[in-house]
Amino acid sequence: MTSSVSVRDLNLSFGPLTILDELSLEIDDGEFLVLLGPSGCGKSTLLNCIAGLLDITDGQIFIKGRNVTWEEPKDRGIGMVFQSYALYPQMTVEGNLSFGLRNTRMPREEIRQRVARAAEILQIEPLLKRKPAALSGGQRQRVAIGRALVRDADVFLFDEPLSNLDAKLRSELRVELKRLHRTLKNTMIYVTHDQIEALTLADRIAVMKDGIIQQLADPRTLYNRPANRFVAGFVGSPAMNFLDGTLVEADGLPAFRTRDTVIPLDGYAQAERLEPGRPVVLGLRPEHIRLGPEAGNAPHRFEAQFELDEPMGADNLVWLRLDGHPLSVRTETVDGLAVGDRVPIAVNLPMASLFDAESHRRL
Amino acid sequence: MTTSLTATPAAVDGPRGRKPRRRFTPATIMLYGVLIVAAVYYLLPLYVMVVTSLKGMPEIRMGNIFAPPVDITFQPWVTAWDSACTGLTCEGIKVGFWNSVKITVPGVLVSIAMASVSGYALANWRFRGSEFFFTCLLFGAFIPYQVLLYPLVILLRELGIFSTLTGVVVVHTIFGMPILTLLFRNYFASLPLEIFKAARVDGAGFWQIFLQVYLPMSIPIFVVGVILQVTGIWNDFLLGVVFAGNQNYPMTVQLNNVVNAVQGVKEYNVNMAATLLTAMVPLIVYFVSGRLFVRGIAAGAVKG
Amino acid sequence: MALPTRRIPFLRNLNAKIAAIPMVLVASVVFVGGTLWTVVHSFTDSRLLPSTNFIGVEQYERLFDTPRWQVSVTNLAIYGSTSLVFSFTIGFLLAALLDQKIRFENTFRTIFLYPFALSFIVTGLVWQWILDPALGLPNVVRDLGFEGFDLALLGNPDTVLFALVVAGLWQGTGFVMVLMLAGLRGIDDEIWKAARVDGIPAWKTYLFVVIPMMRGVFITTLVIVASGIVKLYDLVVAMTQGGPGFASEVPAKYVFDFMFQRANLGQGLAASTVMLLTVLIILVPWALLMFRERKG
Numbered sequence: 027m028t029s030s031v032s033v034r035d036l037n038l039s040f041g042p043l044t045i046l047d048e049l050s051l052e053i054d055d056g057e058f059l060v061l062l063g064p065s066g067c068g069k070s071t072l073l074n075c076i077a078g079l080l081d082i083t084d085g086q087i088f089i090k091g092r093n094v095t096w097e098e099p100k101d102r103g104i105g106m107v108f109q110s111y112a113l114y115p116q117m118t119v120e121g122n123l124s125f126g127l128r129n130t131r132m133p134r135e136e137i138r139q140r141v142a143r144a145a146e147i148l149q150i151e152p153l154l155k156r157k158p159a160a161l162s163g164g165q166r167q168r169v170a171i172g173r174a175l176v177r178d179a180d181v182f183l184f185d186e187p188l189s190n191l192d193a194k195l196r197s198e199l200r201v202e203l204k205r206l207h208r209t210l211k212n213t214m215i216y217v218t219h220d221q222i223e224a225l226t227l228a229d230r231i232a233v234m235k236d237g238i239i240q241q242l243a244d245p246r247t248l249y250n251r252p253a254n255r256f257v258a259g260f261v262g263s264p265a266m267n268f269l270d271g272t273l274v275e276a277d278g279l280p281a282f283r284t285r286d287t288v289i290p291l292d293g294y295a296q297a298e299r300l301e302p303g304r305p306v307v308l309g310l311r312p313e314h315i316r317l318g319p320e321a322g323n324a325p326h327r328f329e330a331q332f333e334l335d336e337p338m339g340a341d342n343l344v345w346l347r348l349d350g351h352p353l354s355v356r357t358e359t360v361d362g363l364a365v366g367d368r369v370p371i372a373v374n375l376p377m378a379s380l381f382d383a384e385s386h387r388r389l
Numbered sequence: 390m391t392t393s394l395t396a397t398p399a400a401v402d403g404p405r406g407r408k409p410r411r412r413f414t415p416a417t418i419m420l421y422g423v424l425i426v427a428a429v430y431y432l433l434p435l436y437v438m439v440v441t442s443l444k445g446m447p448e449i450r451m452g453n454i455f456a457p458p459v460d461i462t463f464q465p466w467v468t469a470w471d472s473a474c475t476g477l478t479c480e481g482i483k484v485g486f487w488n489s490v491k492i493t494v495p496g497v498l499v500s501i502a503m504a505s506v507s508g509y510a511l512a513n514w515r516f517r518g519s520e521f522f523f524t525c526l527l528f529g530a531f532i533p534y535q536v537l538l539y540p541l542v543i544l545l546r547e548l549g550i551f552s553t554l555t556g557v558v559v560v561h562t563i564f565g566m567p568i569l570t571l572l573f574r575n576y577f578a579s580l581p582l583e584i585f586k587a588a589r590v591d592g593a594g595f596w597q598i599f600l601q602v603y604l605p606m607s608i609p610i611f612v613v614g615v616i617l618q619v620t621g622i623w624n625d626f627l628l629g630v631v632f633a634g635n636q637n638y639p640m641t642v643q644l645n646n647v648v649n650a651v652q653g654v655k656e657y658n659v660n661m662a663a664t665l666l667t668a669m670v671p672l673i674v675y676f677v678s679g680r681l682f683v684r685g686i687a688a689g690a691v692k693g
Numbered sequence: 694m695a696l697p698t699r700r701i702p703f704l705r706n707l708n709a710k711i712a713a714i715p716m717v718l719v720a721s722v723v724f725v726g727g728t729l730w731t732v733v734h735s736f737t738d739s740r741l742l743p744s745t746n747f748i749g750v751e752q753y754e755r756l757f758d759t760p761r762w763q764v765s766v767t768n769l770a771i772y773g774s775t776s777l778v779f780s781f782t783i784g785f786l787l788a789a790l791l792d793q794k795i796r797f798e799n800t801f802r803t804i805f806l807y808p809f810a811l812s813f814i815v816t817g818l819v820w821q822w823i824l825d826p827a828l829g830l831p832n833v834v835r836d837l838g839f840e841g842f843d844l845a846l847l848g849n850p851d852t853v854l855f856a857l858v859v860a861g862l863w864q865g866t867g868f869v870m871v872l873m874l875a876g877l878r879g880i881d882d883e884i885w886k887a888a889r890v891d892g893i894p895a896w897k898t899y900l901f902v903v904i905p906m907m908r909g910v911f912i913t914t915l916v917i918v919a920s921g922i923v924k925l926y927d928l929v930v931a932m933t934q935g936g937p938g939f940a941s942e943v944p945a946k947y948v949f950d951f952m953f954q955r956a957n958l959g960q961g962l963a964a965s966t967v968m969l970l971t972v973l974i975i976l977v978p979w980a981l982l983m984f985r986e987r988k989g
Contacts, residue, residue: 037406079886084406093403100892112883116905125901126891173891185883424790428804434819434863435807441822453836454822454829507716514709522713522720529724531920531976535948535965539734539958540727543743566719595708624812626927631953641814645931648818657822668815675810679803682810686868687875 029091030055030213031076031181036085038068038075038237045071046237049085053215054229058207061217062224063234064260069217072234073183076215078102090180100126105174106183109190111166113158119169120154123176137176144175147209163195164202171206184216188223200226221261225249233257250377255386258309258379264343267315267353269308270383273300282308282380287349290326293376298389305383312356314374317344320357324372332367335360346371442466442662449657465658469666473659475646482663485643489623489670492639496558497618500565501611507566508573509599513585523574530567534627545632552634560632561622569614572685576610577603609681616678617685620671640667728969735966739958752963762964765942768854772943773922775858776865780918781911783862784869789899791870792877802874806867813864817931820860821847850940853933857941861928865921869914876910877903909986916979920972944968 031053038046046068053059061069074080076087078099086095094102113122120141127137145151148168158166167187174182188196204227207214218224224231225245232242233256241253252258258266271284280300281290289308291300321327330346330353342360346353346369355371363369380389433455441449442465443458452459471481478484511523541560542551550556580603588598604611629639638646644667648660675682738748756762787805791798808816823829826845846856880903888898904911926945933941944964952961 074886077886077890079889081407086402086405088402095406096404096408098892099890104890106887106890108883108887110881110883112881112887114884114887114902116902116908126893129891129893129897173887177891420790420793420795424787424795424801427787428801431804431808431863431867434816434823437823438819449828453833454825455833503715506712510709510713510716514706514713516706516710516713519713522717525720525725526716529720531972532724532728533924533945533965533968533972535924535926535945535952535961536731536969537723537727538949538965539743539952539962540730541723543730544723544727563719563723566716570716595706595712620810624814626812626814626930627949641812641927644818645814648821649931649934657825657828660818661822664815664818668811671810671812672807675807676803679799683802683806683871686809687871 029053030057030089031215032088033072033076034086034088036072036075036087037083038071038080039083044237046075046082049237049239051232051239051242053213056211056213058214058216058227058229060224060228060231061215061234062221062231062261063219065219067234068237069219069234070185071237073185073215073217076181077104077106077183103178103180104183105171105177105179105181106185107167107170107174107187109186111158111170111187113166113169113173115158118155118157119150119161119172122158122169123172126173126177140176140178144172147175148172148206163191164199167199167202175210180213182210182212182214184214186217186219189218189220196223203227221263225261233260235260251388252309252379253388255307255309255381258381262311264312264354264356266379267310267312267351269310269348269351269353271306271308273302273304273306275302282306284308284351285349287328289328289373289375291375291378291380292326294378294380295376296380296389300380300389306389307381307383307386309379309381310353310373311377312343312354314377315353315355316372316374317346317355317357318359318361318363318369321370321372327370327372329368330371332363332365332369334365335363438661438665438668442469442658442665444658446656446658462658465656465662466666468656468659469647469662473647473656473663474650474653475643476650482640482643482647482666485638485640486666488633488637488643489640491554492557492561492629492633492637493619493622495554496561496565496622497615499558500562500569500618501614503562504566504569504614505573505607505611506599507570508575509577509603510595511570511574512577513598514595523570526567526570529564530571534564538627538631542631551632552637554633554637557628557633557637557639560628561618561625564628565618565621569617572614572617573610576607580606612678613681613685616674616682619674620682623670731962732966732969735959735962737959739962741956741958743958748959752959753967756960756963756967761939761942762944762947764939765944765947768941769923769925769943772854772857772861772925773919775855776861776922777915777918779858779862780866780869781914784866785873787866787870788873788877791874802871805870808864809867811864813927814931816860816864817928820856820863821932824856824859847933848937850937853937853941857928857932860932861925864928865918869918872910872914873907876907879910880906912979912982916975919975923968923971923975 029052031051033049033051036046036049036051038044049072051072061072063069071080075082076089078094078097082095086093088094089102089104092103099106114125117125123141123144124137127140141154142151145154148171150165150168150172153161153165153169158169161169170187171182188199191199200223207227216223216227225248228245230242230244231248233240233248235256241248241257243251243253248257248261252261255268259268269282269284271282274281274283274288276288276290279290279292280296280302281288283289316322316324328348330348333345333347333352335345336343341356341358344355344357344360344363346355348371353371381387382389437454440456440458441454443461443463444452445460445462445464448459469481470483470486472479473481511519541563545551545556545559548556550559584602585598588602593602623639624641625639626641626645629637629642633639633642644663647663734743735752736747736749737744738746738751791801795801824831824847826832826848831845846852846859884902884906885898888902893902924945925943926949929935929941929943929946935942935946945968948961948965948968950961951957951964
């Protein structure tokens with residue numbers, strides 16, 4: 027597969043403040059890549075660097091195999107969709123689509139054709155004479171994408187385009203966006219802080235923190251095998267449980283001990299040797315813990331105390347205390363549990379994550 | 390292009406790192422050139438005032454208006470302050486200065502007090518017709534003073550305060566009301582309503598909420614109001630002429646009388662010293678307050 | 694019987710109503726009442742004191758027949774249009790320059806705005822001195838070798854208005870600039886980014902995108918500046934006293950002179966009513982526009 031966008035050793039700093047540090051990233055042709063991270067992690071900054079809206083301090087950027095490090099944004103073969111959509115409010119939809127082209131002294135006929143083609147793909151033909159103020163959120167998004175489309179952009183950049191909208195509209199536009207990507211097959215780079223958006227849209231997700239890519243992987247890998255504790259905690263809702271403890275040996279097999287509880291690491295796909303005595307953190311997703319009768323006759327069962335439950339519609343989030351640690355469990359039934367009741371639980375260890383307590387790396 | 394010793398194979402692929410830019414492009418030279426020329430134009434009158442006020446009359450008659458003083462003298466300042474003639478008397482501009490102080494201080498205090506309470510009532514305690522009166526008030530901001538001069542003369546005469554300090558303070562309070570009330574109303578309306586509701590649930594009434602909750606959190610907007618009124622009242626001319634009476638003429642009126650007095654030889658250095666003295670108070674307020682001054686004048690424009 | 698805790702509506706929030714009394718009095722008695730008084734008495738033959746002897750539109754007929762009033766109105770029109778054009782052009786230009794992420798932005802802004810903090814009297818007197826035909830700027834230009842250069846702006850009836858415009862611009866352009874700058878800062882940064890991605894040069898972005906987006910700021914600034922121009926008085930008194938002759942007379946000065954010096958109250962009131970009408974012509978369309986936009 028050919029590389030569509032390639033970022034090499036990118037560095038961006040303002041004086042002593044380093045925003046992006048030695049960042050490298052290869053994006054495949056036609057890939058939908060999501061940059062995910064909390065605010066201030068540098069994801070939007072990276073996008074602006076790729077667009078050429080920010081001057082980088084060091085490194086290189088290639089788009090379609092061409093070095094565009096010193097190119098102006100308009101010459102990079104990109105189209106960009108902004109959070110506010112940034113449509114020109116005093117121009118009609120048609121004006122918005124053609125303004126950039128008219129500026130390149132493109133023949134009138136070709137402009138007309140391109141606008142017509144984009145309008146057809148996006149199904150906004152009836153809106154061409156309207157002004158942005160008279161459009162709905164979804165229509166505005168399509169016009170913003172159309173502005174990138176008419177420029178025949180190879181790469182589409184999205185800067186948190188859904189974060190200004192309410193939840194319902196957001197999920198509608200998400201689906202539409204995915205459909206559109208399937209039709210257009212363009213490379214798309216999409217910045218968001220919303221993990222649901224990232225998981226649903228992306229071919230691959232790059233999770234960022236402090237200007238560094240923490241993990242670059244497909245959504246399933248990211249969710250099931252997070253590379254470090256930050257990714258584990260950031261992705262997934264309700265959030266992963268973390269238990270502090272140490273590695274021990276039990277019956278000749280590696281196990282995890284926290285206070286008086288010893289959990290044998292039976293079936294955990296370890297990446298390196300698990301030396302006893304090492305301080306570690308065990309990460310358990312709420313849906314990977316079974317409760318009460320569901321725990322059945324699993325080989326290793328533990329006892330926890332019931333505290334409270336949060337009904338979430340389809341299922342429940344139950345809060346327990348395991349040896350003093352708070353522990354949330356996702357379960358379908360909660361029957362007649364009272365505060366302080368002792369309930370058996372079982373852990374799906376192949377789905378667990380184990381991190382080094384100091385480096386926070388996955389073990 | 391930069392080539393470093395540790396060049397990786399990638400570095401051969403073309404440009405790398407920051408795009409080299411010339412420090413002084415024609416565009417930036419133009420930009421700063423225009424700004425500096427404009428700045429000189431704006432500063433020139435201030436410069437002329439200062440140098441003229443420090444020259445003796447012979448030097449002014451001989452020389453160039455822009456030339457710096459050869460023999461610096463402070464006599465014009467002393468004369469302007471103490472003994473310049475206003476047409477009738479020769480007591481200098483100091484009389485006007487103290488009159489302006491006597492008008493400005495109560496004028497600022499009374500108008501701010503009135504307007505802040507009105508703005509608060511309009512923002513949080515709307516009553517039937519309050520918006521109507523507020524619209525009338527805003528309309529007042531645009532009525533030329535000339536339309537209201539005579540009705541006010543009659544009103545003040547009936548109240549027995551025409552041609553008095555009290556009278557001119559009342560007039561300043563009236564004319565300051567529209568813009569200040571707008572300023573305070575918009576500010577109080579921008580505060581989270583939850584605070585107001587919480588205070589009411591806690592049993593606080595009109596005055597308690599104003600004095601104990603809103604006042605402490607609104608110091609900046611009061612400062613903006615004070616800046617607006619100090620410069621506004623100090624710089625006023627027309628209302629001072631009409632309503633203050635001869636003994637209470639503010640500094641601007643006295644200054645105009647000194648400079649534009651028909652009789653006698655024109656002493657430009659004294660005139661400029663007197664002008665600078667009059668300009669001093671608003672200038673100090675302006676340079677000290679900085680951004681708040683800007684906020685004050687923008688408040689009138691950006692209606693919410 | 695109503696519930697005992699329920700008070701009569703009038704007494705609800707009594708303190709608020711008491712506190713609003715000054716505001717209500719100023720708005721109704723002074724602003725509305727005073728305006729009505731003036732308009733009504735402009736139809737009387739009031740001279741030294743107000744009278745209630747109505748004489749129809751005679752005062753207005755006399756007003757528009759008076760050469761001094763005609764000159765005043767023409768002067769105001771010339772002064773107003775010239776200073777509007779220049780203060781908007783220069784003000785927007787300076788604001789756009791300051792918006793280029795320049796160094797010392799605060800210093801430049803402080804310099805451009807300080808004259809606005811001064812009294813018109815001060816402005817008038819300084820420029821009167823700078824433009825002094827014998828010792829001021831004209832003299833400097835002559836000294837530079839331009840013999841016979843006679844830029845006596847203030848002494849010449851044809852040019853005296855431009856002296857007023859120069860002084861007025863010096864004082865007021867900074868204000869326009871500040872409002873324009875606030876408008877420019879209100880433009881979403883992403884609009885600029887979008888224009889850059891589209892490859893649109895900065896001047897075109899200003900002309901076709903930013904300025905149309907700032908329509909509201911332009912209109913509001915226009916209304917404020919224009920209704921300020923109608924009141925022009927202090928500057929003229931300080932700088933030219935309306936001279937030479939009647940060459941720099943303005944309506945506000947006409948009103949003042951007829952009311953307080955010529956003891957011809959009826960004339961003054963008629964003239965001030967015309968001033969009020971002028972302001973209303975500027976104000977009403979704007980108020981309607983704002984009202985419509987807020988509803989829509």
